[in-house]
Amino acid sequence: MTLAAVAALAVGAAGCAESDRSDDSGEAKTGGTFIFAGAGDPKNFDPIFNDDGESFRPIRQMYDTLIQHKPGTAELQGGLAESWEHDPEGKVWTFKLRQGVKFHDGTPFNASAVCFNFDRWYNMKGAAAQSQMIYYLDVFGGFAKNESPDAGKPVYNKCEAKDDGTAVITLNQYKGAFPGAFALTALSIASPEALKKGDADTVKQNGDSFEYSSFATSGPVGTQGPGKVVR
Template identity: 40%
Template sequence: MFGLSGEPISLDPSVTADGNTAYVTTQIYNSLISFKPGTVDLQPDLALRWTVSSDSLTWTFYLRQNVKFHDGTPLNAEAVRFNFMRWWDPSNEFGAKKPFLGWKNNLGGFKGEDGSLVKDIKVRNQYAIDIILDKPYPALGSILADSGLFGIASPTAIKKNPAQYGTPAGIAVGTGPFMLKKWTSGVNVDLVRNPNYFRAGLPKSEALLFRFVKDPSSRLNELLTGGVDIAAELLPDQLKAIQSNVKLNAVLRPALNLGYLGLNTSYKPLADVRVRTAIASALNKKAIVETFWTGLGITDGHLLPPPLAKNYAKSVTDYKFDPAAAKKMLADAGYPNGFALDLWYMPVSRPYYPTPKPIAEAMAADLSAIGIKVNLKTEDWAKYLQDRQDGKFQAFMLGFVYVTDPDSAYTYLIAPGSTTDITWNSPEANTALESARKLSNPAQRLPLYQKVDEIMFREAVRIPIVHSRLLVASGVGVKGWIPSPTGSEKLDTVEK
């Protein structure tokens, strides 16, 4: 039994991609490719192998043969194309009747839109399918490996009743290790073992029950009393209690996120890199992370999270905490007495910033020590996001979660259309990213991503504060559980 923080919105991957939904749909569906357990490295899933053309525009996926959906219908290239067309084409009669934001956010746009990275989807033969791109996009493999977003569903099942597919009143049919038995709205989702799963000997368990337990304290109590075997999304301040209990195992999910401090160069003092570096050197990041993440936080000088560490430049470690040096940098830049700075903090808790206001107050205290007079500000979350995007903030707190490829991370952080919040552009960094996109070999892209790492550290427009590991826990009798950095993993190897 697995304790979730809430109920799935739908078991149709094309409808939503929230964490609770993804945990359940990951058990029901497979994607073309997947992540190796506990990592963001790619491995075969429904596709035994895949190739990328010399111009990096055509990705060909070669499917496993003799794989069946839970309803007994065969997996083939036509079934895969059916799924992709209902995601890509908003006018598709079997689509969700609203834009699939998971597609738009990751692949630029829908069929017919200027921003669409996908140009066409073609069946090559019964067990091979081509995804043809408008321009090179090396992150495609990592994007499609998310079975919570891009799980392949049975066309036959969807066509039976499109309006109810994936709802408590309907069905959800994939090729995954577990099959949907019943979804009791407000209570649980009950799954049973798929006896025809294509991975021999899996799943290990005969059944899997997801219970909805909203409050973190209640989830921990359910774990203690045997109401659940695994509890997700626990709080940092619960770590010590779990570690001190012999009945429980604390598990730290690898940190695939980033909390950063953004500095808008349209504000005159922040246009000077010496000032930005002074701010980075004035922040006692280690003390901040130890205080507010209670053992779950990692701080360094990289924007990319630790699971992507192979893309780090060896020359980059972290900004040294040195208030005296920071004061000198300010003086050299023409601000011997400091300056006023509006620092905006988020009004909501996120995994990378669990308590935004106290964290902002700690940053303000550090900056005041070098003469920067900080005014703390916040506003409604929706307005905060829009005003930040419109470049209205001088300095601000933000971050991201579950980015599995350096290209998609850097596109979000530094691509020309993504830097309106910091009013900054680096032709050098963007040239490196464009060059990397034209290379199909990941090893050849590494030096280019490492170059971007060096540039971003030097420029200090987004100062990395923390990569936060997420706390989950299990009973000591649970075996075979390998938490994924992405936040949801297949539970086919878990047994009790």
């Protein structure tokens, strides 16, 4: 399945909800298909490897972030996290997570899933740990083992699942980008099982070109919401 086709499916899934249409009898009915045209194809559907609007458009419909912005404002509100707090130094962030949320593959969203995603980004290596992770590098600075001069001292330290509904993220230093950075689309939370199944961390580089995994190109799995990939 091509990237364009997958994007169309994702956007169509979000656009068809509760849309009204009329049949020959003049009676209004719900359902239908919303066809949306983009300016270009998404690069891929793994949020961490993207930084452009055409990729983020369908990604936002398939994934959620811990925190999000209230529509049309810079004000933060809960996303996958109902609430959050930090220690006086701004280095330890505790998230109380929404209950009963599942990923599109049916697996549960919980604190372990949150930590899996943050640890995944932190431990990237090889071709994956390059400038394609621009938002990660802007926020967290570097990786567990830096392999590129683009990376610096990591801000991220660890993530702990205190229980299913509580995730604690510890930073090595205070950074003014938080908590707003937790709302970045690039830091959306994906299904750990789908990431493993789709070999998501395997990225091949040929010059300036990158080849991404099956998870990124045809098997993205986020939390249950308005859009998902249908094959």
